Amino acid sequence: KPIKKPLSKMTIAEKIDFLASLPGNMPKTLCLIEADGKTYRGTIVEKKGGSVFV
Numbered sequence: 001k002p003i004k005k006p007l008s009k010m011t012i013a014e015k016i017d018f019l020a021s022l023p024g025n026m027p028k029t030l031c032l033i034e035a036d037g038k039t040y041r042g043t044i045v046e047k048k049g050g051s052v053f054v
Contacts, residue, residue, distance in 0.1 A: 020047040 007015060019029055028043035033054065042054040 016044060016047055016052055019044040020052070 005014070007018070010018065019031065022028065028045075031042065031044055031054070033040045033042075040054055044052060044054060046053040
């Protein structure tokens with residue numbers, strides 16, 4: 001049984017796994033993702049290997 005933590009205590013990898021695995025009937029959370037000096041806004045749809053789809 002996995003231990004449940006508040007989102008604020010999760011690592012970035014744990015947050016991505018959590019948001020990518022939400023059931024389809026739950027509303028997706030809007031995320032701000034900062035990478036290479038740019039900011040992306042959207043919802044995390046899927047994680048495959050080392051790639052995250054927004």
